[in-house]
Amino acid sequence: MSFLARAAAAAHPGEAEQALDRLVEFSLVERVEDRFPPVVRLHPLVHRLASRDLPAAEQVNLLRHLGEQAAHEDEDALAERYFAQLARVALSRDEADVALYALANISAPIARTVALQETDIQDLPAEWYESAAGIALLGEIAAGAREDGDLSGAREVQERLLRSSERVLGPEHPDTLSAMVRLAITEFDSRNLAEARALQERVVQARLRVLGPEHPDTFRAMFDLAATLSQQQDFKGARMVLEDAIPRMRQALGAEHPETLGALSRLANVLFKGGSLFQARDIQERVLSARQLVIGDKHPETLGTMADLALTKRGLGDLEGALDLQRQVLAGQQERHPPYHWNTIAALHELAATNFQAGRLAEARELQTDALTGMQITLGPEHPWTTTAAWHLMRTLVAMGQRGAAGQVFRDSLQWLMDRDPDSLPKEQREIQADLRARMEERTDHSIELA
Structure with missing residues (x-):
């Protein structure tokens, strides 16, 4: 009862009267005595709703009435509360849809939260997909799925959102193209590169037609496409896209x-x-x-x-x-940055690698030790990059003839790897595991001391 709280907190009689008038207008309270401080009584239905003894059908009707009246008066925060509660106590699918639709018109993020908690988005009626509010809600639910790491769920909702946007708004509407961009990102992150590329090519062509070749959104679309082409190892194609964009960027910017x-x-x-x-x-x-x-x-x-x-x-x-x-x-x-910030660790790692390649093993060892410590702290002992850093340090120590120290690095940071099923490991760790097993089998003067 935000109005009631405002009335109680108002220090000035005029402010209290204004808040009270709104409460009366919404039929939430009725005046008992016309004086200050006011004497008021909760409406019987509100009292029964607050005490949870109102029959379900009456709860639904009251919440719908209060929500609609609050929305009409532009009291969005109050309307959100009523419609969210209505979605939760609705006696039928249709009543829940009415509440969600109203919420989506007020606040799509709120509607997403309620929908994820109370209903299955896949069961929404067809007319939802023909409305701006429904499209907004689908976008919010897809965003929520991505935030939760559910790329498959996000893709399913984004595909439905794109189809709805194309029908309702048109294939080259800015919101439709934005939906296409977001679906392409999800496909890219899911390693579905061919699907991402096809969507991005459509976006580039649409941006060129609608916005022109020198618009920032056109350039961004071309960069996204080039990134996907590069991931596909199509470096020639990526180069062509970028070399097409850069002269126009230079001229425009x-x-x-x-x-x-x-x-x-x-x-x-x-x-x-x-x-x-x-x-x-x-x-x-x-x-x-x-x-x-x-x-x-x-x-x-x-x-x-x-x-x-x-x-x-x-x-x-x-x-x-x-x-x-x-x-x-x-x-x-x-x-x-602080000592173990990732940018600092990465700089240590790359400088160590170049020192190793240049034959400066003592410098490489010192840098690799610092990098390994940083990765253990920031990423954890079993992260693939931590494993790689430990392996590099061990190799440097072997090259320096310090087999005992190399064996200590193995026992401290790599031995756990030998007990893992290779098929359960990322590629980098599988390769390191194979190298370690080969060294253990060789037992030459250049092998590490495991005991």
């Missing part, structure tokens, strides 16, 4: 606009994955120079570009150039 530089970074990443390392390096150097000039050396995007360029230089065999950049990245991350 400017060569040093953050979005333009971000697109160039995406292109460099595709070139790197596709094996065109020299071209990737040239683009990354241009992006790095621009970001250093515009946003400074220690900005996260600058550090990210620096880290990418270091990996490209390492791939080209320029280990000294890679090391110089990675030391700058580590220093920048340590300055920005």
